[in-house]
Amino acid sequence: MSLIKNSQPLIYRFAALAAALCLCALDVQAQSVALTFDDGPDLAETPLLSAQARNQSILDALTKHGIQAALFVTANYGANQASGLALTRAWGLAGHAIGNHTMSHLDLDSAAVSLAQYQAEVLACDQIISTLPGYQKWFRYTYLREGNTPEKREGMRNFLKQQGYRNAYVSLDTSDWRLDEKLRAVLQKNSKADVTAIKLAYLAHVRQRALAYRALSQQLQGRDIAMVMLMHHNLINALWLDDVIVMFKQMGWAITTPAAAFADPVYSLTPERPAPGQSLLLSMARSLGMAKFDGWARLVDDADTEIETLKLQGL
DSSP states (O other), X not given: OEEOOOSSOHHHHHHHHHHHTTGGXXXXXXXXXXXXXXXXXXXXXXXXXXXXXXXXXXXXHHHHTTOOOEEEXXXXXXXTSHHHHHHHHHHHHTTOEEEEOOSSOOOTTSTTSOHHHHHHXXXXXXHHHTTSTTEEEEEOOGGGOXXXXXXXXXXXXXXXXXXTOEEOOOSEEOOHHHHHHHHHHHHHHOTTOOXXXXXXXXXXXXXXXXXXXXXXXHHHHSSOOOEEEEEESSHHHHHHHHHHHHHHHHTTOEEEOHHHHHTSGGGGOEEOXXXXXSOHHHHHHHHTTOOOOTTHHHHSSTTXXXXXXXXXXXX
């Protein structure tokens, strides 16, 4: 289903969208969120934990809370090697979904990346992960960017449809990668450094994004949608995923599965703005011609606010 920009007043477009989604038939429940992790399994060296220890720590936190999540594999980060493939398999064996995030994380918006090259990366990754337990025909665009030309955007959409892939949209986008960079930089200088401030900044960042995207979903859809949150297979989540989950529970949010979240009809939409990307909710807002709203900057700042606060604290 497309979400097409046209000349109708915005209020009529929202009304048409609500009707198309049959919201009257939707059983609205408490706010829920599904956890998904990109760029895994990452075999790069980090302070404190080995790749295997990071992987196990994330899985342990999910098991502790009885959560089924999803790992979107960037194969050249580790799954193309025996040790990394074993870490990937561990996700499937633990009951989590395995999705496709290309071989090497190319940017489809780059003029240097062709449609054919990008599609080849998807198929190559598929060859590696398709026999693993938990494998799903789910594809997540790298950088959440769907192409810098109409030919790329439509070409990939047709390709995914032909290959039987779901576009694994993100509705709750986080910049955990930025705070992970800060964490690793501090620990590389001093492995015994007190990083409590980074932990608190990370939790505050996830909470701020969660509440802001919830408010946006209510503005766009008139309801709480099932959120799909983007995180990464990295050190910050290996250390503090348990704290993130506890925070959501304290907020009264339910943790659902990615499959259940994707069943929300909002994920059947295809935003038609010139360059879809980032959160599905932001793409929807742009498709509908919404001007920048209160809180917009904090959804696209890549955790600049938190990083500046940490700098003021000497980190």
